[in-house]
Amino acid sequence: MNSPKNTVTSKDVAKLAGVSQSTVSRVFIPGSSVSEKTKQKVFEAAKALNYRPNAFARSLTTNESRLIGLVFPDADYPIHMKTLQLISSELQKQGYSTVLIPWQVDEKDNHSIPNIFQYRVDGVIAASATFNKTLYEECEEFNIPVVQYARVVEGTRSSYVISDNYEAGQQAAQLLHKTGVTSAVYLTGEVPTFTNVERKNGFIAEFEELAGQTPRVVEASYDYTSSLDTIRELLQTSQRPEAVFCATDNLAMAVMDVARLECGLDIPDDLQVIGFDNIPQTEWLSYQLTTFRQDFKRLARESVKIIVDQICNQNSSLVKMMVPVKLIERKTTKV
Amino acid sequence: MNSPKNTVTSKDVAKLAGVSQSTVSRVFIPGSSVSEKTKQKVFEAAKALNYRPNAFARSLTTNESRLIGLVFPDADYPIHMKTLQLISSELQKQGYSTVLIPWQVDEKDNHSIPNIFQYRVDGVIAASATFNKTLYEECEEFNIPVVQYARVVEGTRSSYVISDNYEAGQQAAQLLHKTGVTSAVYLTGEVPTFTNVERKNGFIAEFEELAGQTPRVVEASYDYTSSLDTIRELLQTSQRPEAVFCATDNLAMAVMDVARLECGLDIPDDLQVIGFDNIPQTEWLSYQLTTFRQDFKRLARESVKIIVDQICNQNSSLVKMMVPVKLIERKTTKV
DNA sequence: CTGAAAGCGCTTACAG
DNA sequence: CTGAAAGCGCTTACAG
Structure with a gap:
């Protein structure tokens, strides 16, 4: 059952190097007081035997596992x-x-x-x-x-x-307001995570402040496919927004696909879209999505x-x- | 430095349960011979103290780390x-x-x-x-x-x-041949991994067998963006293939984007595309990519x-x- | 079924 | 700077 593995211990190294086991141990503890000469001897022996200190034994005494x-x-x-x-x-x-x-x-x-x-x-x-x-x-x-x-x-x-999700929301609002948007939607997933809520709040507060309008919040899903119906509804209504800020890039791309392929809309002329995450697909030819990159x-x-x-x-x-x-x-x- | 952590040991449990430390140990080793009664006592004590066997100590004696x-x-x-x-x-x-x-x-x-x-x-x-x-x-x-x-x-x-990448290659060839394709390209990344080579070989062998033509192999990159130029060349030449089988879905989507957005081609009428991996994007409205799913x-x-x-x-x-x-x-x- | 004891491979006071 | 020895928390023959 017990494979042989590497069974070289500090004792083996000690023997080969002609020092005590405690000395070997010290050599592998940064900052211990060991003479340069013995340190070298030990290193050589350790290398020859392919010694690795056993982390489990160390943890047992130090009470930290790293x-x-x-x-x-x-x-x-x-x-x-x-x-x-x-x-x-x-x-x-x-x-x-x-x-x-x-x-x-x-x-x-x-x-x-x-x-x-x-x-x-x-x-x-x-x-x-x-x-x-x-x-x-x-x-x-x-x-x-x-x-x-x-x-x-x-x-x-x-x-x-x-x-800083709140700030991201603010920035999105600023960008949209700058381009003359007066009606905007925040499109979110089903689970209201703290970070997502922060972003929504920043977006709403800043957009209200700047444009004097409160963005509508629409709840979809974090999954592309299961969001499609909600998005269709969002875009086909007569009160279609001028812009939508999405909780994730996936969601934003779903919006783009529905808008262009099913509603014949032009992006950004008929509808502006902002995502969040900057996933690789955002820079694909089909999307070129404006989004936020987290560091x-x-x-x-x-x-x-x-x-x-x-x-x-x-x-x-x-x-x-x-x-x-x-x-x-x-x-x-x-x- | 040493935070207190959970410092409850089998000895503590033993004391509380009124048994020996070795008995406690046995209780936590599946298949050991312990009477049902003491087992219960020990479990109770362990739960009361929130005891967890120390994996490091175990590993030290058993010589396996799990x-x-x-x-x-x-x-x-x-x-x-x-x-x-x-x-x-x-x-x-x-x-x-x-x-x-x-x-x-x-x-x-x-x-x-x-x-x-x-x-x-x-x-x-x-x-x-x-x-x-x-x-x-x-x-x-x-x-x-x-x-x-x-x-x-x-x-x-x-x-x-x-x-089974070889078989995947064969299946791709069969599918394309069935739809009357006579000229096909295998589009690969820069590093020839074993699995990728297998797939290529299966594709080539089967396509030769069925269509009597040898598919051309074109080397791009595994990255969408850096593959674009190669793909442009591939599609704009007068000898544009009828179908391309790609080493990854990313590559296949790059082909689709260039074909449709830049060359005005219709997929699958002008060009058939097959990917590999079945990433989530494959079922997006913009792509609907035929591909292979690995289990x-x-x-x-x-x-x-x-x-x-x-x-x-x-x-x-x-x-x-x-x-x-x-x-x-x-x-x-x-x- | 159960306990006392040795040992796993280290670290760390304690002497020297 | 170095060595002998105790101890970390377990498992595992060995007795009983």
């Missing part, structure tokens, strides 16, 4: 892959490894959580649309710091770093910085950070 | 998120947790690998376009089994489970099954598995 649990989204929303990549390599730079916490909404099977806490993660980064309160409470119970990435779940009291790299870096700080400093306080977004003007809005 | 390293892609190709989700939850069902092995191609920084081996993963699943030979060799050295998911890297000798769920399940088997049975042999793909006919091919 493992971060990552809660990730279940949707295959295109943006998320990069997120994982960014967070994981940022974490690695700080000496942490990433262990996945797969989180199924639909399954009631609670076994999923306990499992992962057997590994004593030092902290949790929640980059998930489905991170929920149960997991959050588990973390609290075990006194594990958590930071939410790019979103914040209602009812949780953890650190988070998100894009995921910065979000990743900041959330890692926060979690590490939270781990190292016992009583560092919660931090809530807003990162600015970038408006990318393409061909679906007037200039 | 941790699988997952090498994941750096590209944000839409399909991959689901992959991660599938693999990770499949692994969880088998009692394994997933630790990420972020693999950067561009960085020469070799520190990335050693780090992860400190955690003594029991096995590695490589679901990456960038999984390379260095990592593969590291695994060999440590005697860690690896299985490649949905792809296979040249020069490696590990188990893998992939889609990622099955791929995930099989690769997990293989890796687990490889771990448990010392000398189980390599397994190479091909899973059939499914042709999805939409509107870009004739009936």
